[in-house]
Amino acid sequence: VQLQASGGGLVQAGGSLGLSxxxxxxxxxxxxxxxxxxAPGKERxxxxxxxxxxxxxxxxxxxxxxFISRDDARDDTKSTxxxxxxxxxxxxxxxxxxxxxxxxxxxxxxxxxxFWGQGTQVTVSS
Numbered sequence: 001v002q003l004q005a006s007g008g009g010l011v012q013a014g015g016s017l018g019l020s021x022x023x024x025x026x027x028x029x030x031x032x033x034x035x036x037x038x039a040p041g042k043e044r045x046x047x048x049x050x051x052x053x054x055x056x057x058x059x060x061x062x063x064x065x066x067f068i069s070r071d072d073a074r075d076d077t078k079s080t081x082x083x084x085x086x087x088x089x090x091x092x093x094x095x096x097x098x099x100x101x102x103x104x105x106x107x108x109x110x111x112x113x114x115f116w117g118q119g120t121q122v123t124v125s126s
Contacts, residue, residue, distance in 0.1 A: 001025040003033075003117030005098045010123045011088055019083040021098030021117055029114070030100040033070060033081035036110065037094035038119070044097065046108040050081055057106045062092070088124045095119035 007019035023030055034049030034057075048058040048068040056068050067084045081098060100115035101107055 001027060001029055001100060001115045003098050003100060003115055005096070005117040005120045007083075008096060008120035008122045010125065013088060013090055013124055013126050015088050015124070016084070016086045017088065017122060018085065019096055019098075019120060019122075021081045021083075023079045023081075023100055023115070024077065027076060027079050029102055030079065031104040032101045032107070033079065034099050034101070034113065035068070035081070035083050036097045036099055036113075037092075037122075038097070039091075039094040042094075044110060046110075047096070048083060049101075049106065049108070051106065052104065055106065057108065059108075085122070088122075090124045090126045092122060093124050094122060096122050 004022045032051040035047040038044040050068045050070045065087045072079045097119045098117040099113035101113045
């Protein structure tokens with residue numbers, strides 16, 4: 001499984017950005033795609049995840065501002081998760097990582113995510 005993250009960048013507080021995470025390869029091993037973030041000097045934290053069937057889990061600090069969605073190719077060759085980030089705050093500044101898990105229940109622990117993509121930087125200026 002390969003995860004390719006894209007999007008991110010620099011935005012002013014109150015602005016919006018979108019991230020994409022494309023999963024390819026043996027995507028039958030993935031039940032959920034999610035996003036984590038890591039700010040400088042802080043631990044990586046869970047942001048949001050979307051499971052097969054559309055179930056989602058979003059951390060409280062971004063609930064109502066961040067929205068996760070998913071698009072699965074009909075031929076099962078790839079699956080893409082999108083993270084729409086609105087009303088961004090300086091504290092949202094971090095490197096955002098996409099991740100995939102085999103778990104078919106809602107999980108938020110990093111240890112439960114089997115596949116990781118590269119990070120993409122999101123910087124929110126005040």
